[in-house]
Amino acid sequence: MSNVLSMNALGALDTGEELRIPECVPGIGKVILSPTSTDLIPGVVAKPYPIWPDDRGYFLEVARLGEGLVHEFPSNTTQISAALNYPGIIKAFHYHKFQTDFWVPSAGLLQVVLVDLRAGSSTHGAKNTLYVGALRPWQILIPPGVAHGYKVIGEQPSVLVYVTNRQYNPSDEGRIPYNHPGISYDWELQHK
DSSP, rough: HHHHHHHHHHEEEEEEETOOOOOOOSOOOOEOOOOTTTTTTTTTTTEEEOOOEEEEEEEEOOOTTTGGGGGGTTTTTTTEEEEETTTTTTEEEEESSSOOOEEEEEEEEEEEEEEOOBBTTTTTOOOOEEEEEBBOOEEEEEEEEEEEEEEESSSSSSEEEEEEOOOOOGGEEEOTTTTTTTOOOOOOOOOO
């Protein structure tokens, strides 16, 4: 058993809490249909964002530093980035020991997956699935210790704008394969 634990150990958060790959029940975990769902992993926050459409397209405000979900992000280290993703691709999983992510899926549709890696958490091993983007415009705050990834669903590319409270640091970019048997996430179409 200690050999399995050491193979799944991922280090620790700055609070000292150990990060560990869980042994999850296969599947997609809890599907989050409301930003106020009690099934959201603790520390994760989802919030709808407004879109202002008109005959030219639409406008959305990603974030205002010092306000909203990024109110604690320091202006001197905050980084804003964007990723264009083609239909069907999977980008998963990665995690941070220090960095908090703020995601705003602004075009297309993403199947966002969150997994609690915090060994001391009451929800260690919990999986959340959120379908977000143009059809469900939610912003998502992802704390350190929660693995995250996504799949582009549908036939259109997606655009993910993300704000981080720290500038890119390769030593804080932990990676876990999208098909890791401990997480056991089912990326296939669910045919419900």
